[in-house]
Amino acid sequence: MQALRNKGINPYPYRFDKTHSSTDIINCFENLSVEGTKVKFAGRILSIRGHGKTMFAHLGDYSGKLQIYARKDDLGDKWEFFKLIDIGDFIGVEGEVFKTKTGEVTIRVESALMLAKSLRPLPEKWHGLQDKELRYRRRYLDLIANPELKELFIKRSQIIKELRNFLDERGFIEVETPVLQPIYGGAAARPFVTHHNTLDIDMYLRIADELYLKRLIIGGFEKVYEIAKDFRNEGMDKLHNPEFTMLEFYWVYADYNDLMDLLEEMFGQLVEAVSGSVRIPYGEHTIDFSRPFIRVPYFKSIAEACGHDIIGLDESELLKLAEKLGLDTEGLINKGDYYEAFFDHYVEPHLIQPTFLVDFPIELSPLAKVHRDDPRLAERFELFVAGIEFGNAFTELNDPHDQRRRMEQQATLVKRGHQEAHPVDEDFIFALEHGMPPTAGYGLGIDRLVMLLTNMPSIRDVIFFPTLKPED
RNA sequence: GGGGGUGUAGCUCAGUGGUAGAGCAUCUGCCUUUUAAGCAGGUGGUCGAAGGUUCGAUCCCUUCCACCCUCACCA
Numbered sequence: 001m002q003a004l005r006n007k008g009i010n011p012y013p014y015r016f017d018k019t020h021s022s023t024d025i026i027n028c029f030e031n032l033s034v035e036g037t038k039v040k041f042a043g044r045i046l047s048i049r050g051h052g053k054t055m056f057a058h059l060g061d062y063s064g065k066l067q068i069y070a071r072k073d074d075l076g077d078k079w080e081f082f083k084l085i086d087i088g089d090f091i092g093v094e095g096e097v098f099k100t101k102t103g104e105v106t107i108r109v110e111s112a113l114m115l116a117k118s119l120r121p122l123p124e125k126w127h128g129l130q131d132k133e134l135r136y137r138r139r140y141l142d143l144i145a146n147p148e149l150k151e152l153f154i155k156r157s158q159i160i161k162e163l164r165n166f167l168d169e170r171g172f173i174e175v176e177t178p179v180l181q182p183i184y185g186g187a188a189a190r191p192f193v194t195h196h197n198t199l200d201i202d203m204y205l206r207i208a209d210e211l212y213l214k215r216l217i218i219g220g221f222e223k224v225y226e227i228a229k230d231f232r233n234e235g236m237d238k239l240h241n242p243e244f245t246m247l248e249f250y251w252v253y254a255d256y257n258d259l260m261d262l263l264e265e266m267f268g269q270l271v272e273a274v275s276g277s278v279r280i281p282y283g284e285h286t287i288d289f290s291r292p293f294i295r296v297p298y299f300k301s302i303a304e305a306c307g308h309d310i311i312g313l314d315e316s317e318l319l320k321l322a323e324k325l326g327l328d329t330e331g332l333i334n335k336g337d338y339y340e341a342f343f344d345h346y347v348e349p350h351l352i353q354p355t356f357l358v359d360f361p362i363e364l365s366p367l368a369k370v371h372r373d374d375p376r377l378a379e380r381f382e383l384f385v386a387g388i389e390f391g392n393a394f395t396e397l398n399d400p401h402d403q404r405r406r407m408e409q410q411a412t413l414v415k416r417g418h419q420e421a422h423p424v425d426e427d428f429i430f431a432l433e434h435g436m437p438p439t440a441g442y443g444l445g446i447d448r449l450v451m452l453l454t455n456m457p458s459i460r461d462v463i464f465f466p467t468l469k470p471e472d
Numbered sequence: 473g474g475g476g477g478u479g480u481a482g483c484u485c486a487g488u489g490g491u492a493g494a495g496c497a498u499c500u501g502c503c504u505u506u507u508a509a510g511c512a513g514g515u516g517g518u519c520g521a522a523g524g525u526u527c528g529a530u531c532c533c534u535u536c537c538a539c540c541c542u543c544a545c546c547a
Contacts, residue, residue, distance in 0.1 A: 047508090050503085051503055051509080052504065053503080054503090054504040055506090056507065058507080067507075073504075086497095086498080088497095100506075100507090101505050102505080102507080104505095106505085121482045121483075122483080124483035126496075127484040133479095133539045133540080134483090136539090188546090188547060189547095235544090235545055235546050236546095239546095330544095331544095365547095392547085420547085469537090
């Protein structure tokens with residue numbers, strides 16, 4: 001660094017006129033290798049092979065990497081520059097393109113410029129960065145050392161773009177709703193609490209967009225969607241990060257049957273666009289997104305898996321059966337809890353191929369409309385793939401009296417110790433009282449979707465900066 | 473929260489109750505088509521933290537911290 005300054009070299013200049021990317025130069029070699037044609041190229045030094053009065057190095061840029069070749073004969077006084085460069089520095093070079101004896105496309109450097117000096121060494125060149133903690137904490141180094149990671153995150157971006165295209169083409173409008181909310185709702189989860197100083201009130205980071213998007217439906221929007229972060233103050237594991245990206249969309253005059261048709265189309269198009277096939281590997285499985293997906297009722301799936309139809313049972317019968325079957329019944333305090341215990345144990349892990357699980361128990365679905373044929377059920381489904389939930393959908397509850405009743409039942413659960421149940425949202429019910437048309441709504445965790453389409457086992461692998469405890 | 477694992481140089485990893493090791497990176501020298509370049513020499517460590525046992529602890533014991541796996545929780 002001091003040596004650079006002593007030679008009058010600015011280690012952090014302001015700009016560089018790069019004419020080509022590394023892949024440009026490699027792909028257009030025939031055109032560029034004409035004598036007298038010069039290119040200007042810039043990148044980070046990834047490796048150096050010095051040979052006395054000559055030197056090879058690889059420069060990496062966003063599109064790939066390219067070799068440069070510098071000779072003292074060619075450079076004269078400028079050769080001194082190459083004694084001051086290190087792996088990790090950004091430099092810019094100008095020169096003609098040629099192929100070495102071994103056939104590698106290379107720039108023969110005629111002039112070179114320091115663009116940004118690196119003061120710390122990069123991770124080791126052939127083992128890369130292995131330590132998972134360091135990979136998450138210093139993702140920039142992970143991206144440098146493990147280039148395939150960059151491809152994964154480009155794919156993530158592509159996935160989100162495809163979802164937007166799909167919805168935009170069908171007339172959905174992308175909207176933004178509050179992250180900071182005076183009352184949380186739209187999902188069953190514990191929120192993050194924060195404080196607004198001027199108003200002197202506690203506020204919550206949203207756990208879902210749902211109730212605000214429905215207000216927009218009441219206001220006259222007919223197709224809306226939002227892709228944004230939600231926050232849930234809960235445990236972390238390979239499927240859960242405290243902040244995560246959610247897609248929610250609402251479609252007026254449609255019901256959950258229409259939604260299933262639309263989602264089959266959406267997933268089919270998305271998977272094909274991103275993976276080039278409707279059949280994709282995930283872990284040990286091959287997932288087939290051909291239409292139609294399996295559709296199976298919630299209670300039927302449990303009955304088939306454990307041999308007992310539990311829909312008509314009361315709490316004590318459920319307890320008796322659960323104990324007989326050896327389920328862990330600790331902490332289960334209502335029918336909904338028992339249903340979930342049966343479902344989680346017997347059904348969820350076995351839903352490998354895309355499956356719509358339809359008609360959830362009404363107790364578990366406080367924002368979904370009661371089933372048109374069976375008052376014990378809600379018009380709600382979840383999509384499962386590879387044993388993982390990929391979204392939750394309802395025919396939305398638009399009867400304000402029923403909505404109030406259902407929210408009050410949830411509020412009772414809060415008092416009984418269910419920290420994840422909903423509080424009553426009077427402002428939302430007030431809005432519903434002005435009339436919400438029949439509507440179908442769907443929410444999807446984008447991070448899990450990216451896991452599925454990139455065949456990664458942990459949500460942390462598809463989030464640039466997953467939540468970690470601070471160091472020290 | 474329970475169980476299991478990991479933590480040693482910037483990075484990837486060995487190792488031992490008695491002065492701390494390798495490769496890469498870094499520094500010095502030699503080397504004009506190399507590519508895991510090569511050769512010679514050098515620098516670099518609170519062995520995750522704190523206590524304890526011991527003449528002596530990176531190693532054995534206890535507690536703590538971080539991360540990973542797993543179970544529970546989280547529809």
